[in-house]
Amino acid sequence: MGKGNGIDRRRLLTAGLAAGGAALAPRAVAGEGDPAILEVQDWTRYLGDGVQARPYGVPSEFEAHVVRRDVEWLTAATESSVNFTPIHELDGIITPNGLCFERHHAGIAEIDPADHRLMINGLVDQPLVFTMEDLKRLPRENRVYFLECAANSGMEWRGSQLNGAQYTHGMVHCVMYTGVPLRTILGEAGIKASGKWVLAEGADASVMTRSIPIEKAVDDCLVAFMMNGEALRPEQGYPLRLVVPGWEGNMWVKWLRRIEVGDLPWHQREETSKYTDLLPNGKARRFTWVMDVKSVITSPSPQMPISHGPGPLVISGLAWSGNGRITRVDVSLDGGRNWRRARIDGPSLPKALHRFYLDIDWDGRDLLLQSRAIDEDGFVQPSKEELRAVRGENSIYHNNGIQTWHVKPDGSSENVEVS
Amino acid sequence: MSKSRKSLLAAAAASLLALPAHAQGDPDNGAQVFKKCLACHAVGENAKHKVGPHLNDLFGRTAGGLGDYKYSNAMHEAGENGLVWEDETLHDYLADPRGAVKGTKMAFAGLKKEDELRDVVAYLRTFSSEDAAATGASPVSGQEPEPTPQSDAPDVAATEPAAAQAVAAAGGTATEPGVGLAYGLGRRATEDEVAAWDIDVRPDGMGLPDGSGTVGEGDMLFQEQCASCHGVFGEGAGRWPVLAGGQGTLTDERPEKTIGSFWPYLSTVFDYIRRAMPFGNAHSLTDDEVYALTAYLLYMNDVVADEEFELSKENFSEIELPNAANFIDDDRDSEPHYAAKADPCMRDCKDTPAEIVMRARILDVTPGSVDDDGAGAGAVD
Numbered sequence: 001m002g003k004g005n006g007i008d009r010r011r012l013l014t015a016g017l018a019a020g021g022a023a024l025a026p027r028a029v030a031g032e033g034d035p036a037i038l039e040v041q042d043w044t045r046y047l048g049d050g051v052q053a054r055p056y057g058v059p060s061e062f063e064a065h066v067v068r069r070d071v072e073w074l075t076a077a078t079e080s081s082v083n084f085t086p087i088h089e090l091d092g093i094i095t096p097n098g099l100c101f102e103r104h105h106a107g108i109a110e111i112d113p114a115d116h117r118l119m120i121n122g123l124v125d126q127p128l129v130f131t132m133e134d135l136k137r138l139p140r141e142n143r144v145y146f147l148e149c150a151a152n153s154g155m156e157w158r159g160s161q162l163n164g165a166q167y168t169h170g171m172v173h174c175v176m177y178t179g180v181p182l183r184t185i186l187g188e189a190g191i192k193a194s195g196k197w198v199l200a201e202g203a204d205a206s207v208m209t210r211s212i213p214i215e216k217a218v219d220d221c222l223v224a225f226m227m228n229g230e231a232l233r234p235e236q237g238y239p240l241r242l243v244v245p246g247w248e249g250n251m252w253v254k255w256l257r258r259i260e261v262g263d264l265p266w267h268q269r270e271e272t273s274k275y276t277d278l279l280p281n282g283k284a285r286r287f288t289w290v291m292d293v294k295s296v297i298t299s300p301s302p303q304m305p306i307s308h309g310p311g312p313l314v315i316s317g318l319a320w321s322g323n324g325r326i327t328r329v330d331v332s333l334d335g336g337r338n339w340r341r342a343r344i345d346g347p348s349l350p351k352a353l354h355r356f357y358l359d360i361d362w363d364g365r366d367l368l369l370q371s372r373a374i375d376e377d378g379f380v381q382p383s384k385e386e387l388r389a390v391r392g393e394n395s396i397y398h399n400n401g402i403q404t405w406h407v408k409p410d411g412s413s414e415n416v417e418v419s
Numbered sequence: 420m421s422k423s424r425k426s427l428l429a430a431a432a433a434s435l436l437a438l439p440a441h442a443q444g445d446p447d448n449g450a451q452v453f454k455k456c457l458a459c460h461a462v463g464e465n466a467k468h469k470v471g472p473h474l475n476d477l478f479g480r481t482a483g484g485l486g487d488y489k490y491s492n493a494m495h496e497a498g499e500n501g502l503v504w505e506d507e508t509l510h511d512y513l514a515d516p517r518g519a520v521k522g523t524k525m526a527f528a529g530l531k532k533e534d535e536l537r538d539v540v541a542y543l544r545t546f547s548s549e550d551a552a553a554t555g556a557s558p559v560s561g562q563e564p565e566p567t568p569q570s571d572a573p574d575v576a577a578t579e580p581a582a583a584q585a586v587a588a589a590g591g592t593a594t595e596p597g598v599g600l601a602y603g604l605g606r607r608a609t610e611d612e613v614a615a616w617d618i619d620v621r622p623d624g625m626g627l628p629d630g631s632g633t634v635g636e637g638d639m640l641f642q643e644q645c646a647s648c649h650g651v652f653g654e655g656a657g658r659w660p661v662l663a664g665g666q667g668t669l670t671d672e673r674p675e676k677t678i679g680s681f682w683p684y685l686s687t688v689f690d691y692i693r694r695a696m697p698f699g700n701a702h703s704l705t706d707d708e709v710y711a712l713t714a715y716l717l718y719m720n721d722v723v724a725d726e727e728f729e730l731s732k733e734n735f736s737e738i739e740l741p742n743a744a745n746f747i748d749d750d751r752d753s754e755p756h757y758a759a760k761a762d763p764c765m766r767d768c769k770d771t772p773a774e775i776v777m778r779a780r781i782l783d784v785t786p787g788s789v790d791d792d793g794a795g796a797g798a799v800d
Contacts, residue, residue, distance in 0.1 A: 069786060069787075070786070071784075071785075071786055072786065073658075073784065074658075075658060076648070076657055076658040076659045077698075079698075079699075080698070105695070106695065106698070106699075106701070119608055119612065119613070119616055120605075120608075121608060121613045121616075121617055122617075125600070126600075126607055127607065127608035127613055128598075128599065128605035128606065128607060128608055129605060129606055129607075129608045129612065130604065130605045134604045134605050135604075137602070137604055138602055138604060139454075159777045160777050160778060160779040161779055161784060161785075162779060162784065162785050163779040163780065163785040164785060167785060167786070181455070183455065183458040183459070184454065184455070184458070184601070184602075186458040187454065187457035187458035187599075187600060187601050188598075188599030188600055188601055188602060188604060188605055189599070189600070189605075190469075190600050191458055191459065191469050191470055192469065193467065193468045193469050193470070195469075195470065199619060201616070201619075205695065205699070205701045206694075206695045206701075207694040207695055207701065209619060209694070214470055215470075215524065215526040216526065218458050218459050218470060218526055218527070219526035219527065219528065220528060257616065258616050258617070260617060260619065262621075264621060264623070266619050266620075266621050266690075267621065267622050267683065267684050267686065267687055268619070268687060268690060268691070269687050269690070269691040269695075272682055272683050272684060272687050272746075273676065273678075273681060273682050273687065276746065278669060278674060278676070278681075280670065281670065282669040282670040282745060283745050283746070283747050284669075284681070284745060284746050284747070285746075285747055285748070285749055285750065285751070286746045286747070286748065286749070287748060287749055288749045288751065289749070290749075290751075292751065302779075302785075330763070330765070334772065334773060335769075335772070335773025335774075335775075336768060336769060336773055337767065337768055337769040337772060337773055338765070338766055338767065338768065339763070339764070339765045339766075339768070340765075368773055368775070372763065374763070377760075378760040379757055379760065380756070380757075380760070380761070380763050382754075382756035382757070383756075386754075386755070386756040387756070389755075390754045390755070390756075393672075394674055398751070406775060406778075414778055414779060414780055415778070415779035416775045416776075416777060416778050416779065417775070417776050417777040418773040418774060418775055418776060419769075419771075419773055419774045419775075419776050
């Protein structure tokens with residue numbers, strides 16, 4: 001990794017940053033002049049690749065460190081595992097398709113769209129089968145939504161553990177989906193009055209299933225076949241996935257092959273043994289669908305040290321809520337004692353990532369960076385202590401507590417918790 | 420658009436001239452807009468309640484006014500407070516349902532385009548006999564409308580059932596079986612096709628196939644097919660799931676969540692084995708084998724004690740798992756930090772400066788860190 005700039009970023013993080021920081025961000029050399037200017041560079045003299053040398057473009061070789069990463073000890077097999085979006089390296093609100101985190105339960109199903117079908121059955125006037133071609137003849141919509149795994153930040157319940165926003169908060173992405181409202185497809189089959197729930201089912205070898213109440217199914221769910229303007233990536237359910245805006249990612253069934261309408265929930269494995277939230281009294285919450293208001297500072301962060309020393313510093317982060325829009329983000333430099341309002345920049349779309357910035361003049365001293373988001377329903381992102389006080393440490397899911405990064409004078413950061 | 424619709428709409432249009440400006444929509448366009456609603460609402464002859472109430476004779480009706488449909492309390496209250504469906508009230512409701520009737524159970528986010536609002540209101544008006552009475556067109560009652568001078572349609576078509584007319588107007592061909600009701604897309608699924616994919620099983624036993632299997636048969640199968648990952652006694656190898664034991668640990672510092680200690684329903688066990696196990700060779704077990712494995716898992720978890728026990732479709736739903744009663748619905752909103760919804764503190768929110776009480780580097784389980792060979796705590800599912 002990190003071949004482009006000749007520096008192993010990971011080594012850099014552990015070896016300290018004084019020298020590495022300078023190599024990463026060379027300053028213009030004063031005095032005798034900057035060779036980057038005074039010497040004619042190869043790329044200024046010689047021809048580069050022509051068109052079609054890269055028929056499907058990929059990022060610069062100097063961006064080779066911007067990749068999804070996994071945590072090997074988390075799971076028994078990569079086919080039923082997760083990796084993490086490099087949110088620390090990204091900006092804006094849209095996640096590039098190739099960097100959207102992956103969560104599979106039986107590996108990536110590789111499906112020829114000509115062989116893919118969507119069945120609607122159960123409490124409907126007529127059970128139907130759609131081909132991909134059929135689905136693309138129905139009126140479609142474009143919507144930008146975040147998708148967050150309910151277990152995002154789940155490894156942090158017992159305290160700060162993983163050193164990097166990618167690992168603590170990287171089970172989230174946000175793209176523009178193109179698809180047909182599920183309501184339209186159900187309308188083709190005709191929902192019977194007794195239909196209160198739908199079961200979404202995938203075609204992969206886990207045949208993933210989740211129960212969804214009919215009110216949500218006919219509200220804003222999409223059956224999507226495109227992301228960010230191109231076909232879904234295989235890792236994201238090509239050729240067809242369900243979009244369940246604002247609700248936990250596990251419900252966004254990939255490789256979607258069937259929607260059944262029923263009068264009761266099915267209590268499938270992913271909504272009983274998994275994706276239920278164990279409380280200290282031994283009870284467990286079920287059907288905790290909505291992703292709560294949440295934010296994290298993506299830079300500076302443990303994987304994104306400050307390389308430039310004191311002076312102007314852009315603090316950048318992401319905020320989101322399954323309830324709708326983010327109306328405000330506050331940032332603290334002193335571990336939550338004092339706060340100031342950050343600036344939200346770019347589109348503010350319901351149930352989408354929001355980008356915020358706080359532009360400061362860093363004095364080079366220690367910072368205890370935190371961010372706190374508020375959504376349009378008035379929900380305020382809680383502290384980790386507040387969450388633990390109610391939920392204990394064994395909930396696994398829905399940890400939206402405020403994150404703290406300790407930024408040190410050398411520009412490095414660490415995942416910490418504060419009093 | 421069918422000729423019959425034209426004649427009907429032309430008749431309706433005459434009456435629309437007298438309505439408020441915003442109500443003068445195009446019912447034909449409205450039929451297109453109404454496709455957004457078809458999943459939940461029916462109109463026309465024989466229209467019944469679906470997820471939402473039928474919308475025949477809507478105009479002039481008090482909100483929440485159909486006795487045989489279960490409205491939200493909010494809709495009943497709106498009616499009691501005098502909300503009656505007319506052009507303007509319907510327009511405003513459809514523009515922002517949850518704003519207009521706070522607490523409505525209609526999940527639809529609303530129509531944002533003014534012309535769509537006007538058009539769909541105009542379309543729905545064609546299914547109200549109040550309107551029909553004014554124009555002589557009565558699609559709901561089935562009375563034949565008088566051809567009007569504006570109409571160029573043969574009146575024979577006007578005798579078509581209103582529902583068929585509505586579908587025809589929407590470009591569909593629902594009179595043919597097995598195609599979509601609004602767009603005529605898709606084809607009817609055969610019984611065999613539905614049976615091949617619809618293998619889900621519910622706690623009440625719905626979906627269970629015929630068959631049976633014993634604890635002993637399950638033991639044999641488990642050792643062959645499952646033990647390499649789940650362990651000989653269901654204890655789990657490495658990080659593979661533990662299936663048995665753990666009863667009474669849910670309030671411990673490190674709970675052990677297994678079928679016996681945590682899972683609420685046996686149907687989930689059967690369903691999951693049948694749809695996804697063995698890992699990497701799914702859909703390879705017979706239904707009898709799935710019954711046998713499920714029986715063995717009950718035995719391993721001390722839910723049944725008899726080695727001769729046979730699980731079958733017949734006795735399946737009698738079995739309750741020990742932790743069934745310990746699941747509650749989502750009540751996160753009532754947690755103190757959410758319930759207040761107060762404006763958060765901005766200045767001097769802590770009495771003393773914040774001190775670091777925990778560091779990730781102490782554990783050092785981050786990939787790529789100096790000693791990242793240790794495993795941390797936690798799970799992703």
